[in-house]
Amino acid sequence: MSPHRWEKSSYCQEGDACVHISTTPTAIHLTDRPAPPHTVLTVGPAAFAALLRSLKSRAVTGG
Template sequence: MTPRWQKSSYCSEGASCVHVTAAAETIHLTESSDPARVILTAAPAAFDAFIAVLKEESPRV
């Protein structure tokens, strides 16, 4: 099955964007401007922890 990638809601038009998809107990991330098309794979719990850290450390707008 071909993964269905979702673009980050923080991505502006034409910008380099993070894309995410989920499949069979894994989360996959990639970045649109990466010429090697590297895919980072994480377990859901690890991905949740990653997002929690980003939310804690991101500047408040």
């Protein structure tokens, strides 16, 4: 059993193309399936914020 409380992305489509996220005070955990998670990417809050800024910037500029 995973110790994480996984939440599905609000941008998730039907099927398996989803991102699930779990947070702690010091880390952000991402996986493509929560039960059981096969691969978990763990980053710090600053790195995750930088990723979000980059993705939002690309969405605005179309790049």
